[in-house]
Amino acid sequence: MKWPPLIALLCTLVAAPSLQAAEKFELHDGDRVVFLGNTLIERENTHGYWELMLTLAFPERNVTFRNLGWSGDTVWGESRAGFGTQADGFKALTSQVNEAKPTVIFVGYGNVEAFAGDAGLPKFREGFGQLLDVLEATKARIVVLGPTLQSGKMTPNPNWEACNKNAATYSAAMHEIAAKRGHRFVDFTQSTSQESYQQDGILGLTEDGNTVGALGYLYLLDDISASLELSIKEELAGAQLENEDGTTPPLLTHIRKKNDLFFHRWRPQNETYLFGFRKHEQGNNAKEVFEFDPLVAAEEKKIAAARQEIVVGLKNAGGNK
């Protein structure tokens, strides 16, 4: 499957103005952005589009990103439990977030939880509140990302409408709770209920009608960008996504590489032997996991360099005007 030119999609992405009047969202020099959440968040790791655009929105600022997404995860940290209980999962989530020392957190949940429908909503509201308690304790600025809908055309689930109704209910609940606590909320249910998303059969906005596909990340970026009032120059965004020859430009390449290295750092394979209950056998090799830290740092230097190059290019282009 060949993708349509990315640039075409970006038109919608960059243009949308925001209606929100709250304090302007900004990333500052030295900010550490953490992405926390479920499958939607985890897979952004390999695409890197959200990170790329947030970088390009503030190209002069040195911001670093850590993706702590875990497939199938919930506000209770269920996917992080390892051999332990759900409570252990939440403990793990808490320490993973704290270790990343975030100043900004994008937290995306609700897709998994919404399957519990109305009956599960009170428990979810409580869990989401507890999660926000933990995140707020870090003093980071928080942006809440709601669940996406299933694509009616693509999903094989005949009961998709009921699922979408549930997802919308959970999204509204998250919106309400986030607003009450003064956090920004990005609503994906509007854009994913649009015909372009619902009827998508060829673009690959979703992988399977449910989880978001590569282009879907760009599609949803529109919502993020609008909610946060990001302004990215259209020609800049397009050029940084894909070179004319179809290869990947340096900034995105280094972002993906960095994400890959960090994945080995925070979710290493063989965890049982390195840190778990068989560490007496291979625990001596656990030191290797920490050797990923300088590799991540080195890749971040390359990201900074690529970003600087873009800034210089922008200035030069500005000067020519």
Next chain:
Amino acid sequence: MSKQTGIRFGVALWLGFALSSSAQAQRDLKNIPPTDPEQERQALELADGLEINLYAADPLLAKPVQMNFDAAGRLWVATSETYPHILPGQEAKDKIIVLEDADHDGRAEKTTVFADGLLIPTGVEPGTFGGVAGAFVANSTEVVFLGDNDGDLKSDFRSTLLSGFGTEDTHHLLHTLRWGPDGRLYMNQSIYIHSHIETPYGVRRLGGGGIWQYHPPTQRLEIFSRGWINPWGHQFDKWGNSLVTDGAGGEGINYTFPGATFPTAPGAPRVLSGLNPGSPKYCGLEIISGRHFPDDWQGDLITCDFRAHRVVRFKLTESGSAYVSREQPEVIKTSHVAFRPIDVRMGPDGALYIADWYNPIIQHGEVDFRDPRRDHVHGRIWRVTVKGRKPLEPPKFNTEGTLETVYDQLRSPEAYTRHFAKRSVAETEDVIGLQQWLAKLDPKSEGYDHARLEALWLMQTWDAVDDELLLSLLESKDHHVRAAAVRVLGQLIDIAGDLQPALVARAIDEHPQVRLEAVCALRNIQSPEAVAAALTVLDRPMDEFLDFALWQTCREQKDVWLPTVLAADSKSQLYEKPTHLEFALRAVDEPAIVPPLVRLLNDGRLPEDRREGVLELVARLGAPQDLSMIFRRVLESPNQDADQQLALLNALTSAATTRNVRPAGDLSLLDELLEAADERVASAAVKLLGVWKVEQSRGDLVRMAETSGEPKPRNLAAITALADLGGSASTQSLVKLASDSFKPAVRQTAVVGLTKVYPSAAGQACVALLTSAEPGTVNTVALVEAFTTRAPAAAALRNALASAKLPADVAKLAVRTARSSAKPDQALVDALLKAGGISGTGLQLTPEQVVQLVEEVKAKGDAARGEALFHRKDLNCVKCHAIGGAGGRVGPDLVSIGASAQLDYLVDSLVQPNKAIKEGYHSLVVVTDEGLTISGVKVRETDKDLILRNAEDQELTVPLKSIEERSQGLSLMPAGLVDNLTRGELVDLVKFLGELGKVGPYQLKPDRTVRRWESFVMTQQGVELLRRNRLGIAATNDSRLTWEPVLARFDGALRLDALGVLGSVKNKFMKVPPFTLVRFQIDVQQPGPVDLVFDSAQDLQIWIDGKPLEPADRLRIEPSAGRHTVTVAVDREVRNDRLSCRLEDMPGSKAQAVPVTVK
């Protein structure tokens, strides 16, 4: 040594160089085994009539992990050079490669890298998805579809289908991708993996081992079955039945079905077992099918004993709802240590293809990830053919135009062809075309129903169903077809028409396999009627698998049927069949079921023989008023049925200790039973008084405890009860009872009681008892254990020992006990050593000394002497370890340890058992709310209990609620076990272990030699019983006799010299020669004649189930189905050395019988 022999024997020599320093190992890399494939090939010994050639080898491929053919006959191989762990800075560049043999000469001439940049891909299965050809690949945390749009055999499209698979261990990653006949992609994961997958239908989570069932077109992902450690093999037979092998389990071939659960599944209260208990561990699985192989190979299972470098073969025979599996002579065996067969497939030419991972190092956890001996670059695919038979013409599938020729291929004798016929049209959804083809089939033609079953599966692949076809197959004359059709209906119940009545009828099908599938399929209908229908299976003969399936159905559907039964004045149809309802309630096993059980008891319709069990269940789960009812029954039927009284008393005890529930009302009524005639009943009643803390009975208990005669069990129980009663009065009584005016048994029980109520006095009393008691009158192990399991008591014992002297032998036993406790208290060990005046420094070896020892093992070790040591009683090896299933189950089965472990590892394991612990053999230490420390290896954990196996090979059930603290313990193997061996003995023992599983005399033969015997233990009671009865009482199952396991040696013979000798009386009227009593058990699945073949039998007396047999070297018996005991008395005047027996089939007999290997 000449260069040539250096190459020839280089492998073994090099392996012997088990160095602990990597720098040294690097220097010895010059001793790498010869990697020439031809040399390896020459070392492979093939079964008669087979030959082998190299299909592909490095550098065309490295480290194959899984392989699967595609419809074009190309072989897709997942390979990983990164395994076991990515190095920081290393690119993940593992590959999917495609091998082609276009000219059909049996050798791949072309390799294409289909995809690279993967991270330890552990499974590949080619297929189409969304009209694009490509492959499904398990890639660490995800399953991706790698598509090939332009047909150049290079992936140009990647879709992440599923993500969230765990990676806790890279040899446990998602693996064994396999298309089922139903068009579902089955995928296995291993024990440490925890997966969390979002699907359009909700999240799916699986912690632990199991098999996923995935249907790409509908994105449905479900758990097919659970359990195992490393289920590295899965294949479907001709009828769609699943067979599984486990690369770390010990039960050979496993038969699994929807919902089946096997050992290690977290939270599973009940599990099934495999078909070959005591087998080594296997990887990969294939079923022989097709005309290239002779008739007697058809349907046989081929799998790989990768530890021992063997490719093995099993024959399955149907038995009840499942199978009997029996190992056949090897397909391949070799002493080439790098030959590591790990996958096996039938190819397009009818030959058998074997993936050889090629590596001298196979351990993952136990050997350092960075051990330089790990091979990262080699790999082979071998091709096994039958001499004198031509390879088959590879099939072609013409998917252009009408698909009729493809459908014709559904009737091929080769499973390969039938499989790829279905795969090649998997996305066509040509329902009408297929129906037209079906209409033209001749109903009288051979295999008509099987062809229609293939068509049914193909429609299922398309998520379509033809009701008429399905209905007709549900009525097929062939039970295989009916069973398969039932499963299809169960999976498609939502889209099939109203076929529920047809499904209900199959629950009482005449064939148990069909009934099993019906019981499983009925789970998919959410109604009490479906459960009632499943329960009708009870009206026909049951077996273990059927029982499990029904139990599972009742549990899974609990929320559907139980509320209707619990409703007040329930009119549920389930009450109409009391035994059915009893089964369903038992399956639920929670307090909610007590009212319906009581209703069943009261309405009088429950058969008499079921009542006792139901009463016990009520006692175990009931509330105080239910327990009062039980209590009344115990009291009101005195002396009528002691067994029932005992069972109910035990159940009441368990209700109090595990749930803290007691009967309502006056508990001191129990006093009535203190004088019960039956000693067991009296003891249980006495103990229960303590557990219930019936203070009014204290006087009676004191009187019973203070017996001056030889204490009976009830007297000792009274002492324990006093300890349970607690309080200062108990302390006073126990201090008195521990004094030397009482018999040692009384004192011992009192001391143990004191550890609970007054630890500081317990220490002094224990030392006094140990120093003064006559040898043999005190059980030192039990006594010391009471201290090591309670920290304050241990401290008291330590203090008391400070100024004490213990007899050396007593101290040794005590030290061993203290060392093998959950958390060895070194200060206590030291105090015991000092008091006994013995030295405690165990054997310590530096890395250099290990190397030296290993050298000595190779040069001088004598495996036969080592084997004798292994069986020596005081070393306790056999107590905990089995070889091929025969022996203890506390530690790993050692059947192929020599083939998989290096000698340095073996030395380390003997000297420092805690250095590297096999997966699944870590102990768990729990502290209960009573302050008791319990350690053992986890057997399983349910939602209520934790079941541990302790070092005594006993299963202990610990209620989860009582656990206050839980931590990882060490190995249950105590340090210092080999300390008392001479160096020569240690060398021999290591040599023996090092030979286990290697080709030679220490590889277990797949015959049915009796390997686990039991020897009569001369307890006082047992000897008396024998004296007063005929010798034949030993051949009955009298529970008053004690037996202990003894194992036959590798040559199949039991050594008699170490066994006890009885009898030998002679006067002028009589003569009884000295004799030894041994026995073994056999399990009979299919009744019929079978032969017991003894080495010689003239001097033996033989009984089966207590009936004497006329001795003969070949003794024909005709056992019924079930377990039977064969008891043998050996005249030791005639025979003093060895005894052996094996089971052999009588030609033509249908009998299926195997010796029992585990207790």
